[in-house]
Amino acid sequence: MASDWPIPERDAHDLAQKLGVSAVKDFVEWGPEETAQGQFSILLKKEVSLDSLIAKSPQAPPLQDDRPTNEYFAVRYWKSGSSQPPPPSASGEAAIGTPR
Known part of the structure; x- marks a missing residue:
């Protein structure tokens, strides 16, 4: 949450x-x-407190969810009809239908 x-x-x-x-x-x-x-x-x-999660991996970068790619990756992949998953873009995101 x-x-x-x-x-x-x-x-x-x-x-x-x-x-x-x-x-x-x-x-x-x-x-x-x-x-x-x-x-x-x-x-x-x-x-589980947020502080205890951070303490387990203090070097981990904060999550960012300003581009909804992870949630919809599988749907975009299936709809693309491709037999191979798309290569990551320069920003590390999947290339299929990534909103900008």
């Missing part, structure tokens, strides 16, 4: 209360918990 400001911390109960009926049904369909609050409790116990 990303935001322009810190995302407020919420507990499992608060998060579960924000879900609609169909979202709860989808959320608990495969368990392991039978309630949205139970599912959120599991997720929150395994929460």
Whole structure:
């Protein structure tokens, strides 16, 4: 998740209360918990802070998602009809249909 400001911390109960009926049904369909609050409790116990991720690889460059190439690479590749994946462009992006 990303935001322009810190995302407020919420507990499992608060998060579960924000879900609609169909979202709860989808959320608990495969368990392991039978309630949205139970599912959120599991997720929150395994929460990983951004600082801990950065500490594991402090030299890694920040992610940039200002050009939606990764999400749609496979679709563009399949639609191109090519038998070979496109070579990367000079900027490191795939050459097929890359928005500029």
